[in-house]
Amino acid sequence: MPRWKIWLILAITLLGAIYAAPNLLPNNFLQQLPSWWPHQTVNLGLDLQGGAQLLMKVEVEKALGDYYEGMTDSVRREFRQANIGYRDLSSRADGLSLTVRDTARINDAKAKLHKLDSNLDITESDGKITLKLSDVGLKARRDQAMDQSIEIVRRRIDETGTKEPVIARQGTNRIILQLPGVDNPERIKQILGKTAKLSFHMVDLEAAPDSLVAPPGDQRLPMQEDPTKFLAVKQSSLITGDMLRDARTSFDQNGQPVVSFEFDAVGARRFADVTTQNVGKPFAIVLDDKIISAPVIREPITGGAGQISGHFDTQGANDLSLLLRAGALPAPLTIIEERTVGPTLGADSILAGRNASLIGMGLVSVLVIVSYALWGLFAVAALFANMIFIFAVMSLFQATLTLPGIAGMVLTIGMAVDANVLIFERIREEYLNGRTPLAAIDAGYARAMSAVVDTNLTAFISALALMSFGVGPVRGFAVTLVIGVITSLFSAVWLTRLMLMAWFSATRPKQLPFTKTS
Amino acid sequence: MFEPIRLIPDNPNINFLKLRWVAIMISSILVLISIILCFTPGLNFGIDFKGGLVIEAKFETAPDVAELRTELNALNLGQITLQQVGADASDVMFHIPQQPGGDAGNQTAIAAIRTHFTDRVSEYRRIEAVGPQVGGELIKTSLYAVLLSIGGTLAYLWFRFDRGFSIAAITALIHDVVLTLGFFAIFHLDFDLSTVAAVLLISGYSLNDTVVVFDRIREDMRKYKSKSFVEIAHIALNETLFRTMMTSGTTLLVLLSLFVFGGEVIRNFTIALIFGILVGTYSSIFVATPVWLLLEKREKK
Numbered sequence: 001m002p003r004w005k006i007w008l009i010l011a012i013t014l015l016g017a018i019y020a021a022p023n024l025l026p027n028n029f030l031q032q033l034p035s036w037w038p039h040q041t042v043n044l045g046l047d048l049q050g051g052a053q054l055l056m057k058v059e060v061e062k063a064l065g066d067y068y069e070g071m072t073d074s075v076r077r078e079f080r081q082a083n084i085g086y087r088d089l090s091s092r093a094d095g096l097s098l099t100v101r102d103t104a105r106i107n108d109a110k111a112k113l114h115k116l117d118s119n120l121d122i123t124e125s126d127g128k129i130t131l132k133l134s135d136v137g138l139k140a141r142r143d144q145a146m147d148q149s150i151e152i153v154r155r156r157i158d159e160t161g162t163k164e165p166v167i168a169r170q171g172t173n174r175i176i177l178q179l180p181g182v183d184n185p186e187r188i189k190q191i192l193g194k195t196a197k198l199s200f201h202m203v204d205l206e207a208a209p210d211s212l213v214a215p216p217g218d219q220r221l222p223m224q225e226d227p228t229k230f231l232a233v234k235q236s237s238l239i240t241g242d243m244l245r246d247a248r249t250s251f252d253q254n255g256q257p258v259v260s261f262e263f264d265a266v267g268a269r270r271f272a273d274v275t276t277q278n279v280g281k282p283f284a285i286v287l288d289d290k291i292i293s294a295p296v297i298r299e300p301i302t303g304g305a306g307q308i309s310g311h312f313d314t315q316g317a318n319d320l321s322l323l324l325r326a327g328a329l330p331a332p333l334t335i336i337e338e339r340t341v342g343p344t345l346g347a348d349s350i351l352a353g354r355n356a357s358l359i360g361m362g363l364v365s366v367l368v369i370v371s372y373a374l375w376g377l378f379a380v381a382a383l384f385a386n387m388i389f390i391f392a393v394m395s396l397f398q399a400t401l402t403l404p405g406i407a408g409m410v411l412t413i414g415m416a417v418d419a420n421v422l423i424f425e426r427i428r429e430e431y432l433n434g435r436t437p438l439a440a441i442d443a444g445y446a447r448a449m450s451a452v453v454d455t456n457l458t459a460f461i462s463a464l465a466l467m468s469f470g471v472g473p474v475r476g477f478a479v480t481l482v483i484g485v486i487t488s489l490f491s492a493v494w495l496t497r498l499m500l501m502a503w504f505s506a507t508r509p510k511q512l513p514f515t516k517t518s
Numbered sequence: 519m520f521e522p523i524r525l526i527p528d529n530p531n532i533n534f535l536k537l538r539w540v541a542i543m544i545s546s547i548l549v550l551i552s553i554i555l556c557f558t559p560g561l562n563f564g565i566d567f568k569g570g571l572v573i574e575a576k577f578e579t580a581p582d583v584a585e586l587r588t589e590l591n592a593l594n595l596g597q598i599t600l601q602q603v604g605a606d607a608s609d610v611m612f613h614i615p616q617q618p619g620g621d622a623g624n625q626t627a628i629a630a631i632r633t634h635f636t637d638r639v640s641e642y643r644r645i646e647a648v649g650p651q652v653g654g655e656l657i658k659t660s661l662y663a664v665l666l667s668i669g670g671t672l673a674y675l676w677f678r679f680d681r682g683f684s685i686a687a688i689t690a691l692i693h694d695v696v697l698t699l700g701f702f703a704i705f706h707l708d709f710d711l712s713t714v715a716a717v718l719l720i721s722g723y724s725l726n727d728t729v730v731v732f733d734r735i736r737e738d739m740r741k742y743k744s745k746s747f748v749e750i751a752h753i754a755l756n757e758t759l760f761r762t763m764m765t766s767g768t769t770l771l772v773l774l775s776l777f778v779f780g781g782e783v784i785r786n787f788t789i790a791l792i793f794g795i796l797v798g799t800y801s802s803i804f805v806a807t808p809v810w811l812l813l814e815k816r817e818k819k
Binding site: 047055057183184186189334335336337338339340341342343344345348349352353355356357359360361363364367368370371372373375376403404406407410411413414417418421422425429450451454455457458459461462463464465466468469474477478481513514515 | 520521522523524525574576621622624625628629632641642643644645646647648649651652659660662663664666667670671674675678711712714715718719721722723725726729730733734737757760761764765767768769771772773774775776778779780781783784787788791
């Protein structure tokens with residue numbers, strides 16, 4: 001073996017030990033180590049440390065529908081200014097359509113529409129114009145809805161004081177949320193379950209209160225307190241939730257919890273205008289299409305602050321103010337998968353995983369040492385080194401160790417032993433066929449390599465397939481397996497060879513520990 | 519240090535191939551039965567694929583299962599199966615079917631359970647809810663993973679060996695996978711994501727075992743130019759026997775340890791693997807090599 005190779009093997013082994021060390025050392029000792037010493041440890045998966053994982057679907061289509069609906073307002077305004085007559089203006093989840101009365105003005109109309117949003121595809125036949133977002137525009141809208149959703153989810157979770165949440169986009173319309181240490185995510189689910197779109201509307205006093213159909217320009221909304229009661233309110237909103245600067249829970253003179261809010265500059269000016277013009281009339285505070293309350297304006301409110309009292313309990317007021325501070329979601333979220341692990345199960349799993357690995361390794365060590373004596377001891381040493389390498393690589397890449405991951409690690413023990421058995425058997429064969437000890441060792445390693453590489457490569461391919469398609473538990477398992485296959489190749493082939501060579505030059509044996517028994 | 523102990527005699531000369539027709543027949547029958555079992559009664563798909571909920575609750579005091587069942591029936595959550603786990607009967611696992619309301623329905627079910635047992639359950643050790651859509655996707659990606667893995671290894675084998683070897687190896691692999699599925703169907707074990715991982719692993723292991731034998735056959739073909747393929751296969755099987763036994767042995771030891779000490783969560787996974795390793799060891803001797811001999815008709819003298 002060339003000298004550089006010996007040094008390389010030793011260097012890699014040393015590096016492995018250094019990187020794996022933080023996982024074994026006690027925390028206070030770790031802090032005294034110099035800063036160049038790596039401090040990363042393996043992350044424990046939620047199934048080991050306990051916690052909740054929620055996979056949520058963002059109803060992006062709803063955000064698109066909202067966009068088209070908002071677009072109808074802009075169309076109305078533009079066409080009024082340009083004096084273009086139209087009818088049948090309506091929006092759906094996938095576009096909006098209208099018919100231009102005067103066919104001579106169709107080109108004018110199209111130009112105006114194009115100016116509104118250049119990402120709109122405009123198609124026209126017989127004066128009927130259909131607007132749809134182009135593929136580019138659609139993707140941009142969706143991405144925007146996703147980014148916004150993630151941001152709002154993050155803000156809401158931060159407001160609840162949850163430590164170290166992981167929030168990430170998954171695929172085109174999903175968000176994965178991991179909450180370590182949370183074993184009852186019910187409150188968090190409640191907080192994420194609301195889009196929290198807040199708006200103020202004037203109540204339409206002329207609408208018949210019992211009428212089931214709202215007059216044009218109005219919408220009929222249920223009361224939060226009693227969903228069987230409805231009020232007709234103006235469709236257009238006076239003020240929306242994004243004009244709020246802050247919201248806090250406070251108590252009114254009767255000791256009832258209320259939500260106090262402050263407007264930003266725009267909101268404050270508008271609120272002052274509206275309340276000045278409408279003294280004595282009621283307005284409705286609407287949250288997610290439900291009326292929280294409909295107070296009567298007693299006097300102009302010009303201070304830029306106000307209160308919402310809606311028969312809350314303290315928790316309800318806290319939740320609402322949290323939602324208002326964090327902002328509205330662009331689209332509703334649906335929880336499509338939930339996995340929660342309580343702290344005792346996590347702890348049990350760690351213990352079970354550790355016991356199973358140690359006992360499994362012990363049993364294997366006994367079998368290998370019985371079969372190969374001193375050489376078996378080398379193989380077992382390589383096994384332990386392999387465990388260290390797996391931990392080192394996982395720490396280095398900050399990979400997550402899960403319970404199936406531990407199983408994967410335990411299984412690589414089997415793989416690592418396999419390589420050594422292949423090699424040792426080959427050496428034995430070459431030796432019994434009459435080669436000298438040194439020649440037998442060399443030939444054994446060389447000739448066994450073909451089988452070792454084949455077995456490891458096939459295992460590697462299946463592990464890679466698992467990793468690329470695997471989700472959740474399967475992935476955790478595949479990660480350790482991929483790492484284990486690579487590290488075991490190093491430890492079982494190079495490391496044992498180094499040990500064998502060292503033993504050989506120290507003892508210069510005339511014979512290898514293999515004899516024909518039959 | 520002591521002398522190494524050979525756990526099986528040296529230079530074995532076991533005529534496995536004498537039994538190859540019997541083995542192929544038995545294997546064919548078992549594969550057929552397994553395929554039938556996969557349709558009737560069918561695999562017992564877990565919530566990962568079907569959607570639904572699994573809740574493991576630790577009660578303050580061990581509950582009466584019959585009473586619990588009546589209480590749960592009153593909650594109207596469909597056909598719930600209950601299972602006591604752990605040593606002290608206070609741990610109960612609820613298997614709740616996919617709720618009619620889809621994702622929202624599953625969430626309502628969790629809330630209903632939490633509210634109903636609020637003062638009696640000290641800890642929810644595990645709550646898993648998978649919606650119908652996610653379940654469908656998981657089936658699809660798992661299938662892709664299995665096909666990709668088999669396709670990838672097939673391509674590799676074709677490149678490393680030749681057509682005969684790779685077809686024989688894949689036959690053995692499919693044999694192992696199908697038998698494992700049949701095993702899961704007959705014992706009604708939960709077939710979930712971790713079982714898919716196990717199946718993939720079994721296919722990896724099956725190939726692994728086969729490849730070592732084939733590697734040796736190929737080498738011996740060059741070495742003994744005048745021997746027939748059956749003779750060569752016989753020699754190669756015996757030459758690799760110690761390794762086959764040793765590797766299966768160590769892997770099984772590790773798996774047994776996982777089975778006994780690894781806890782409830784990965785038990786199904788371990789059972790699948792133990793079965794798969796046993797079948798994989800059998801198939802590399804009794805399926806892969808005989809099939810290869812069938813494909814390579816050319817007899818040498």
